[in-house]
Amino acid sequence: MIRAVLFDFDGTLANTLPFYIKAYDKAIKSIGFKFDEKTIVEKCFGKKEKTVCDSLGVPEKTKEFTDSYFLAVKELFRQAPLFAETLPLLDWLKKQGIKIIIITFAYRWYIDQMLKQYNLDDSFDFTISTDDIVHPKPHPEAVFTACKKLGVPPKNTIVVGDSKSDILMGNEAGSKTVLYTRKEYDLFYSLEELKKTNPTYIIDDLSKLKDIVLKS
Incomplete structure (x- = not known):
């Protein structure tokens, strides 16, 4: 029986991935580089x-890059929409008495800003950001932390995400895993590579999670 669903945020509940490209583009240009998408x-x-600045050979520009990137995120992401299925799914899960959590690689200030923007401050039992743990995805620490706080074993949880790190994290923790993929994600991920992480389920519509919850 599923007692909790642990969601990734970016690219899973909110259509933010294209906005990350725009934000990174601004930050990259601020330190003298220009790349295609x-x-x-x-x-x-x-x-x-x-890590980005180190890989570009300009570690001394990390602060400049970071400041530009954060500013772009705060400005651009006001336009980023939730996926159409997100709110109905969250409402349905609540009615089923299932706990809903966010586990994100993003910073605390970011996830708090985004949830406030969408009026979702009280929609989740709690959120776990990269600032709240020692080992980020794909390490299973965040799942174990969530399960301990909930008093629920990993086997009674589902991890839902759009990336390798989400699925690897959930698998390692012993949760069921759901890979959420969309046609427009081809730029960001290779579906064939994602399949190699062995998700329990693969869906292309968030509403399909309802059937998975009911039969698990």
Whole structure:
């Protein structure tokens, strides 16, 4: 029986991935580089700001890059929408008495800002950001932390996400895992590579999670 669903946020509940490209583009240009979208994804996605600057050979520009990136995120992400299925799914899960958690690689200030923006401050039992743990995804620490707080074993949880790190984290913790993928994600991920992480289920519509919860 599923007692809790642990969601990734970006690219899973909210359509933010295209806005990350725009924010990284501004930050990259601020330190004298210019890349196409594919290169931005390869060099920046899933990496901390210092790692990006180190890989570009400009560690001394980390602060400049970070400041520009954070400013762009705060400005651009006001336009980022939730996926159409997000609110109905969250409401349904609540009615089923299922706990709903966010586990994100993003910073605390960011996830708090986004939930406030969407009026979702009280929609989740709690959220776990990269600032709240020692080992980020794909390490299972965040799942174990959530389960301990909930008093629920991992086997009674589902981890839902759109990336390798989400699925690897959930699998390692002993949760069921759901890979959420969309046609427009081809720029960001290779579906064939994602399948190699062995998610328990793969869906292309968040509403399909309802059937998974009911039969698990």
